[in-house]
Amino acid sequence: MTYTQEKQSKANQAFDKEDWSSAYKNVEKELTNEPLNTIKGGNIYELNGTLFRNGPGILERGGQWVHHPFDGDGMITAIKFDNGKPSLTNKFVRTKGFLEEKKINKFIYRGVFGTQKSGGILNNALDLKFKNIANTHVVKLGNEILALWEAAGPHALDPNNLDTIGLTTLSGVLKTNEAFSAHPKSDFNSNASSELLVTFGVQTGPKSTIRLMEFSNAGENSGELIVDRKDTFNGFAFLHDFAITTNWAIFLQNAIDFNPLPFVMGQKGAAQCLKSNPNKKAKFFIIPRESGLFKGQPPITIDAPDGFVFHHVNAFEKDSNIILDSIFYDDFPSVGPDENFRDINFDNYPEGNLKRSIINLKGKTSTLETLSSQCCEFATVNPKFLGLKASYSWMACTDKKIGNAPLQAIKKINLNTKEEISWSAAPSGFVSEPIMVPSKASNKEDEGYIFVLLWNGKRRGSDLVILDAKDLKELAIYELPISIPHGLHGSWVNN
Numbered sequence: 001m002t003y004t005q006e007k008q009s010k011a012n013q014a015f016d017k018e019d020w021s022s023a024y025k026n027v028e029k030e031l032t033n034e035p036l037n038t039i040k041g042g043n044i045y046e047l048n049g050t051l052f053r054n055g056p057g058i059l060e061r062g063g064q065w066v067h068h069p070f071d072g073d074g075m076i077t078a079i080k081f082d083n084g085k086p087s088l089t090n091k092f093v094r095t096k097g098f099l100e101e102k103k104i105n106k107f108i109y110r111g112v113f114g115t116q117k118s119g120g121i122l123n124n125a126l127d128l129k130f131k132n133i134a135n136t137h138v139v140k141l142g143n144e145i146l147a148l149w150e151a152a153g154p155h156a157l158d159p160n161n162l163d164t165i166g167l168t169t170l171s172g173v174l175k176t177n178e179a180f181s182a183h184p185k186s187d188f189n190s191n192a193s194s195e196l197l198v199t200f201g202v203q204t205g206p207k208s209t210i211r212l213m214e215f216s217n218a219g220e221n222s223g224e225l226i227v228d229r230k231d232t233f234n235g236f237a238f239l240h241d242f243a244i245t246t247n248w249a250i251f252l253q254n255a256i257d258f259n260p261l262p263f264v265m266g267q268k269g270a271a272q273c274l275k276s277n278p279n280k281k282a283k284f285f286i287i288p289r290e291s292g293l294f295k296g297q298p299p300i301t302i303d304a305p306d307g308f309v310f311h312h313v314n315a316f317e318k319d320s321n322i323i324l325d326s327i328f329y330d331d332f333p334s335v336g337p338d339e340n341f342r343d344i345n346f347d348n349y350p351e352g353n354l355k356r357s358i359i360n361l362k363g364k365t366s367t368l369e370t371l372s373s374q375c376c377e378f379a380t381v382n383p384k385f386l387g388l389k390a391s392y393s394w395m396a397c398t399d400k401k402i403g404n405a406p407l408q409a410i411k412k413i414n415l416n417t418k419e420e421i422s423w424s425a426a427p428s429g430f431v432s433e434p435i436m437v438p439s440k441a442s443n444k445e446d447e448g449y450i451f452v453l454l455w456n457g458k459r460r461g462s463d464l465v466i467l468d469a470k471d472l473k474e475l476a477i478y479e480l481p482i483s484i485p486h487g488l489h490g491s492w493v494n495n
């Protein structure tokens with residue numbers, strides 16, 4: 001039975017929380033080139049490349065659970081397609097902390113999202129060390145695959161077997177363990193090169209400094225840093241993601257405060273010390289790209305709309321405006337110290353909505369409009385259209401149209417007309433970030449494939465679903481030989 005058939009036969013059934021929370025368990029094995037079981041469809045012959053995904057793979061050690069899944073050690077899954085035939089390799093990133101904790105099967109570091117060492121507050125107070133858990137994203141740069149975690153340096157991996165080469169400075173570009181964002185952008189539309197990887201690191205404090213880096217990511221000098229700049233802004237900046245156009249890098253500084261005292265005193269994780277400040281105004285920091293027309297010019301700061309943003313979708317330039325699509329929350333969502341992340345009440349958490357900011361660079365103003373009021377996250381565009389005016393976006397969303405719930409469906413929205421179509425894995429399937437891979441046979445924006453890693457709550461295992469990007473019809477479903485907890489980000493790399 002396929003997901004859409006299951007949905008029709010069980011229409012209007014709400015999800016079962018245990019189907020959802022059963023995904024949260026440790027990944028128990030590491031496999032190499034394991035063929036996948038086909039459940040539906042045949043091999044898609046034009047697929048030659050690898051789907052890389054990152055996410056937490058250790059959620060419990062010695063009977064202690066992490067407080068938040070974002071504190072789990074990074075586990076990379078690579079599903080390689082040879083003329084459409086898939087095989088899976090998965091491996092934990094061998095970070096220093098992972099190796100130390102594995103040896104004694106106990107958490108010995110505090111987690112940013114609230115995981116505490118055993119021994120209570122006294123044993124956690126004044127311990128400000130953190131573990132680079134390399135669990136957020138995985139991308140190709142030059143000849144290496146990088147496992148990313150935004151507060152520290154990237155780990156380089158061997159692309160063939162996912163062995164950890166080690167913490168890297170990218171040939172001296174970074175200081176050891178310098179912050180390096182987990183949201184780099186692959187840019188096929190710059191003035192500088194056929195393909196760039198544009199990314200940033202942020203050093204935060206009473207003033208925050210953004211380092212904007214652009215690397216060549218194709219041809220002879222692939223992996224080399226091409227341009228680099230630093231800009232300092234007032235205030236504490238929590239910057240998880242950014243957006244680019246051909247000439248600009250756009251950051252949204254949320255109106256939040258960081259009070260480190262409960263973290264220092266051992267009561268909370270650092271991220272639990274972030275709090276929205278209704279008296280503050282969010283800001284756009286708009287930095288000219290050094291590969292663009294306005295290189296060398298100072299950044300522009302503009303008041304931003306209210307709300308909290310983790311992820312942006314895309315941005316483009318139109319006359320003297322920048323149009324920026326983002327997922328907005330009413331407030332910063334955080335799992336409190338006394339809550340169990342596997343048993344949360346979704347109704348108590350703010351939901352994400354797709355909204356469009358129109359930023360007027362001349363008038364230094366911004367306005368906000370809602371593109372869709374259905375709860376969603378992890379929105380993307382065709383990667384060839386990143387930084388340009390894209391007509392379509394694909395995203396993970398709830399099955400129901402109103403209110404918060406787990407992400408169970410994939411939606412395609414026409415950003416011009418707001419028309420939507422969707423595919424749902426409800427009631428027992430739970431989706432992750434969709435990854436759009438354009439068809440090699442077509443330049444049309446919505447011709448290609450949508451890869452969705454799915455938690456199959458009925459089977460208590462993971463599936464991979466490939467949808468047609470145009471109409472979201474199921475092209476293939478594969479059963480995976482490992483169970484992967486609800487994860488974070490990933491990317492596709494052509495052979």
Ligand SMILES: [Fe+2]
Binds near residue numbers: 183240241310489
């Ligand atoms: Fe993210």
